[in-house]
């Protein structure tokens with residue numbers, strides 16, 4: 001399908017058809033000899049916020065970094081199993097990793113803006129930028145900054161260095177940069193952990209907005225946050241998925257004792 | 271203050287003064303000894319004929335030679351060095367990198383006279399045969415030899431520059447769907463650029479001041495080539511001229527003074543380049559390579 | 561060109577550059593070792609040179625080189641330590657500190673031939689010392705001063721403030737603190753820097769060739785004001801008679817010996833620097 005350069009306007013009644021589901025099957029990951037992920041089988045649904053929670057070191061980052069193959073270059077990384085994005089097996093040798101990453105974008109824990117201007121940062125990941133006119137570029141910058149609720153704050157200083165923004169603004173800029181590439185799936189690895197509560201709320205609102213168009217996979221340590229935004233919840237512990245399901249089910253009716261304890265923030269020994 | 275304290279302080283102040291004054295003393299002596307030539311020959315110094323017997327001291331051929339050799343050496347060593355640094359820093363596994371780096375440091379320490387020997391025995395012969403010349407001792411040979419000589423320095427400094435770029439920028443760029451070369455071109459190189467420029471300038475300063483290797487292969491003819499861009503003829507640089515001729519000139523003569531003037535010009539050039547290069551480094555003190 | 565293709569081309573190009581670079585540098589190494597090893601034997605190392613270097617060994621050249629840098633080290637070390645201590649312990653005015661750094665490190669950029677010329681003017685002609693190995697040592701000491709000062713300065717700076725404070729709290733005055741606490745630390749740093757400096761100094765030709773060395777008929781100098789012979793100037797002289805196969809063979813032998821000495825010094829220096837780094841992290 002062809003995609004326009006600007007923000008897609010969602011027709012009332014018609015469901016957009018861009019986002020894709022992610023299915024992970026029997027995934028095992030090793031770093032060297034350490035077995036980090038064990039037999040992971042999860043699915044992340046389209047147009048939902050899929051939230052991964054779990055204690056530190058349980059392998060959440062490793063899992064979502066496997067979805068866009070960011071682990072490929074890590075020394076000692078070895079993975080077995082299948083991951084399907086939009087029906088395609090992305091673990092196969094023949095996949096073009098760069099193209100995959102355009103479809104599956106990622107936002108990191110700490111905002112990482114490039115030492116360039118705000119607008120250059122938004123456009124940073126865009127391909128064939130040379131073919132676009134200045135007007136078109138500006139349009140893209142505006143659309144994506146509006147989408148991430150930054151436009152009002154920075155529209156008057158688009159040519160300032162991006163590092164002059166506050167951390168929360170930088171993180172939203174990073175999200176805008178990721179969205180400009182027009183991915184189908186957006187992976188967010190603890191995007192609010194270096195932000196203050198107000199900025200965190202802004203990012204949460206943003207996610208709720210984004211799920212209309214994208215599949216979102218979201219890692220968080222903050223249980224309240226998961227309760228606020230998640231549709232689908234995955235609880236990981238010690239390299240395995242303990243339980244997954246809808247938010248209602250996991251919070252109110254968990255099958256496992258461990259899940260109940262963790263989500264109630266009681267002491268739990270994984 | 272006790273006696274030992276006073277003596278101690280005297281010692282440290284004295285040695286600092288000596289160390290700091292040294293470069294000024296060197297400049298002062300060069301200036302004093304080239305004064306005769308500056309006063310008596312004046313602007314004639316910047317003409318193109320050098321003939322001590324007729325009191326003609328034009329140093330233009332030597333300046334041209336130095337510039338030409340430096341340009342050739344940098345034009346070869348810089349692209350090759352940066353590409354190799356990209357390889358050692360971005361492609362090579364971290365475990366191997368350490369060995370390669372130590373090897374490069376050792377190579378960077380090979381005395382220049384040995385490069386000269388290799389130039390005389392191999393490189394000049396090859397150049398002679400490859401380009402069918404009367405003599406292989408040419409400006410080009412000198413440039414090529416110096417390119418090989420600064421290569422380890424440029425590679426290891428550029429490698430450091432690339433390696434100091436935090437990993438997060440690479441990850442961020444990769445996650446946007448960049449190919450490896452786009453990650454390097456768009457994210458890594460722009461951030462490493464000041465340090466790489468610093469490395470290039472440092473290499474340039476080295477090439478400009480190098481004496482022994484050049485002296486043995488450059489051919490030592492004090493003439494500007496015809497046409498000036500013909501590098502396959504013998505030439506002369508400031509350094510090779512000094513190395514060959516200064517011991518044969520009488521102290522105090524106009525000839526000697528003109529030679530010292532060349533030394534002064536060389537020193538000014540090199541100090542200019544190294545000062546600029548230091549300002550490019552983020553932290554010059556950490557980056558002072560022997 | 562598609563992006564994928566560009567990527568391929570680019571990665572091939574870096575491999576190619578690295579390969580070329582590696583090949584050139586390997587070639588250097590191979591030539592020197594191969595030619596050098598064939599020239600070296602017991603007699604070569606321990607006999608005097610004959611027939612203008614084309615026959616015999618390089619014993620006095622090795623002695624001469626070692627003598628030059630030994631005294632260079634003895635001159636350089638106290639000067640560098642003093643400078644480093646003053647810089648880190650007494651000098652607190654940022655502007656003066658900057659000026660001092662520029663002046664001292666500026667020396668690092670001075671081309672080696674300039675040191676030779678300076679020695680020629682100042683010692684040989686103004687002070688009328690004549691060609692003397694001791695003058696060569698002084699000039700080499702000046703040349704490596706910045707390297708050693710820098711290393712010593714870093715070593716002193718890495719001594720935690722708490723040591724200075726607890727030593728002063730025991731009633732030691734400033735100079736005693738320096739001698740008892742800082743100097744031991746600074747000396748090890750300075751010595752690792754010294755080795756790096758020596759590795760460069762021993763291979764230098766241009767600074768000493770007008771002022772400290774003579775070519776033939778020299779053995780161990782009888783006084784401070786005599787010339788010596790040295791490895792680099794010996795190689796220079798042999799390289800200039802490049803048509804004589806025997807002379808060339810000896811030149812390669814001398815080169816390998818020289819490189820081995822350089823490697824020993826720089827390995828000691830790098831090792832010391834690395835050790836210092838890890839111990840200051842602890």
Ligand SMILES: Nc1ncnc2c1ncn2[C@@H]1O[C@H](COP(=O)(O)OP(=O)(O)OP(=O)(O)O)[C@@H](O)[C@H]1O
Nearest residue numbers: 031034036055056057058059060061062063074075
């Ligand atoms: N590059 C690596 N090499 C070796 N082990 C690694 C590597 N990266 C992660 N690990 C290990 O994998 C395990 C899971 O790490 P991961 O970063 O996925 O945890 P996480 O759930 O994201 O934790 P956190 O919530 O603290 O971010 C940890 O035990 C970690 O030590």
Ligand SMILES: [Mg+2]
Nearest residue numbers: 060061062189
């Ligand atoms: Mg994590």
